[in-house]
Amino acid sequence: MRRCVEIAKKAIGHTNPNPMVGCVIVKDGKVVGEGFHPKAGQPHAEVFALRAAGDLAENATAYVSLEPCNHYGRTPPCTEALIRAKVKRVVVGMVDPNPIVASKVGVEEELCKRLNEVFIHHILTRKPFVTLRYSISMNGNISDWLGEGAMEFGGYYSQLLQEYDGIILSGASLTGSSCLPASQELQCKQLKQIIVASSSNSPAKLPLLYQNADDQPIIFADKNAEVDPEIAQHGIETVVLDELRLGPILNYCQRLGLCSLLLDTRGFCRIFEEFVKEGIENRLLQKVVMEVLPVWNGSREAIAVPAKNFDKEVRRLAKLQSRMSNGNLLVEGYF
Amino acid sequence: MRRCVEIAKKAIGHTNPNPMVGCVIVKDGKVVGEGFHPKAGQPHAEVFALRAAGDLAENATAYVSLEPCNHYGRTPPCTEALIRAKVKRVVVGMVDPNPIVASKVGVEEELCKRLNEVFIHHILTRKPFVTLRYSISMNGNISDWLGEGAMEFGGYYSQLLQEYDGIILSGASLTGSSCLPASQELQCKQLKQIIVASSSNSPAKLPLLYQNADDQPIIFADKNAEVDPEIAQHGIETVVLDELRLGPILNYCQRLGLCSLLLDTRGFCRIFEEFVKEGIENRLLQKVVMEVLPVWNGSREAIAVPAKNFDKEVRRLAKLQSRMSNGNLLVEGYF
Numbered sequence: 001m002r003r004c005v006e007i008a009k010k011a012i013g014h015t016n017p018n019p020m021v022g023c024v025i026v027k028d029g030k031v032v033g034e035g036f037h038p039k040a041g042q043p044h045a046e047v048f049a050l051r052a053a054g055d056l057a058e059n060a061t062a063y064v065s066l067e068p069c070n071h072y073g074r075t076p077p078c079t080e081a082l083i084r085a086k087v088k089r090v091v092v093g094m095v096d097p098n099p100i101v102a103s104k105v106g107v108e109e110e111l112c113k114r115l116n117e118v119f120i121h122h123i124l125t126r127k128p129f130v131t132l133r134y135s136i137s138m139n140g141n142i143s144d145w146l147g148e149g150a151m152e153f154g155g156y157y158s159q160l161l162q163e164y165d166g167i168i169l170s171g172a173s174l175t176g177s178s179c180l181p182a183s184q185e186l187q188c189k190q191l192k193q194i195i196v197a198s199s200s201n202s203p204a205k206l207p208l209l210y211q212n213a214d215d216q217p218i219i220f221a222d223k224n225a226e227v228d229p230e231i232a233q234h235g236i237e238t239v240v241l242d243e244l245r246l247g248p249i250l251n252y253c254q255r256l257g258l259c260s261l262l263l264d265t266r267g268f269c270r271i272f273e274e275f276v277k278e279g280i281e282n283r284l285l286q287k288v289v290m291e292v293l294p295v296w297n298g299s300r301e302a303i304a305v306p307a308k309n310f311d312k313e314v315r316r317l318a319k320l321q322s323r324m325s326n327g328n329l330l331v332e333g334y335f
Numbered sequence: 336m337r338r339c340v341e342i343a344k345k346a347i348g349h350t351n352p353n354p355m356v357g358c359v360i361v362k363d364g365k366v367v368g369e370g371f372h373p374k375a376g377q378p379h380a381e382v383f384a385l386r387a388a389g390d391l392a393e394n395a396t397a398y399v400s401l402e403p404c405n406h407y408g409r410t411p412p413c414t415e416a417l418i419r420a421k422v423k424r425v426v427v428g429m430v431d432p433n434p435i436v437a438s439k440v441g442v443e444e445e446l447c448k449r450l451n452e453v454f455i456h457h458i459l460t461r462k463p464f465v466t467l468r469y470s471i472s473m474n475g476n477i478s479d480w481l482g483e484g485a486m487e488f489g490g491y492y493s494q495l496l497q498e499y500d501g502i503i504l505s506g507a508s509l510t511g512s513s514c515l516p517a518s519q520e521l522q523c524k525q526l527k528q529i530i531v532a533s534s535s536n537s538p539a540k541l542p543l544l545y546q547n548a549d550d551q552p553i554i555f556a557d558k559n560a561e562v563d564p565e566i567a568q569h570g571i572e573t574v575v576l577d578e579l580r581l582g583p584i585l586n587y588c589q590r591l592g593l594c595s596l597l598l599d600t601r602g603f604c605r606i607f608e609e610f611v612k613e614g615i616e617n618r619l620l621q622k623v624v625m626e627v628l629p630v631w632n633g634s635r636e637a638i639a640v641p642a643k644n645f646d647k648e649v650r651r652l653a654k655l656q657s658r659m660s661n662g663n664l665l666v667e668g669y670f
Binding site: 136138140141142280288290292294295296297314315316317318320321322323324329331333335 | 615666
């Protein structure tokens, strides 16, 4: 089943709105066929694995990270294909969360669920899966910095950008930067850039080297925000709102078909503080990715004294875990 | 060599001022003897391992996590014992940092160094090794909380208390608590409790159930601090200082023979903020153990906006790493 998840990940960032699925066909203890779902509209993982296995699929066991589909969509049901190939046994990693699919059991369910957390959230709520990302110093200060190598190929930030359909950024984070953030991973899809410009401290400016990209950014600005005239020249979509709030921005993204969004705090401004508060209160945020920077910053307040009764209002995070990614230390959790 | 470190750790908290050392004697690919240094004044690891190996030590290889001693102290030099037993080869994990011992190479040196970070620091500087411990929420607030099970047997906090000779605590952290913090690990030694009482917000009070412990705490108070009359009744050592500073407290601890101290921020008060600042500026702190709590706390300031130019004054931490300990997420680093 772990192998299923491993090969399923080959399609990371390409399967939306479908889930990533891997299938391994095993006969007499040997792998006779493997496959994964590469892209929406293309055949499912089971079909590729059955093709690879050929006649060897007879009496074999098929491992699938997600329960095989049993309904007619763009493709015929995989259950039929498995039966036709005379597979003896099917082992399922997780049952399909899609309400139109019925189900019972799961092997390595936790792993299979993490693989498709975006898909599961989206199929159940129809809302985008939103991850809050930020960097924090060892003494608890949110920082604009990214760890060394994080934006380069293989770095965690580059990998995050590959996994999400869009990124919500403060306009301030672009001031002086040479280009819009983009994943450095191979064959990654273009990420939708959602730039927030507030009148308080985050003017809408394009990066220095902005070129007419194939996939243009969208700008959300409050009515008093400073918008660079170049933005109009480039014909970039600009949505002006009376009040900048996270909810309406997410609704807009949903209508654009964006299933997953990264809310990135770089170029931190007052409006993002409000977004986080609103996001937590209204359950618009699903996940947190926190990078712990190897620094102790700010000489004045070396470590902050907590306010009295601070611990009373608490939101718990689930499944907290940490991992090293190319030398950067990440902590992840779920709201 | 990893086995050496593993068995050396059996003596955790008992070897001061000596290092923890493990020795494994291998002949023809088989372990024929093992030993570790249990306590200052008792024989070294090599002696126990040679005893266990007996005649099999002849022509064998001895692995030692720290370079064998070659000088006369309370015990005869281990190099002589190894030669006498006709050991063919000695593999050394790390060379002895003690200036009176000469040296060249190391196998798994990093691991062997971490095992004895306290000893190494102490032998080189003669000052106590000080570790700052605190808990932080996911949104960067220092908290008085400890993670679930942290104080129980096997919990990281209980294990930390076992590793250090003393703990520096705010008097405020004891208010209402039933006893002084103590390790729950088996056969752990008594930890010296150093209680700081400042006139601002941390009166010197004894815990509710204070009994005349074998090893009494020491109180450091500034001249205007409120000191519970019970403290005098119990005859507890109270040091009154004009100004509470970390340096003089550490010097005092050094004179008491305490080689390692935990500076714990629970019951956080203004004075500890000063201690941390002073400790970083004057290089009195060596290590950080930060527990990441699975919570998002404080509704008002969901996430704090960093001050301008905050990133300019930065102290880097080395060897940042994270680990799970019985369900608690810890990040460790070195100043």
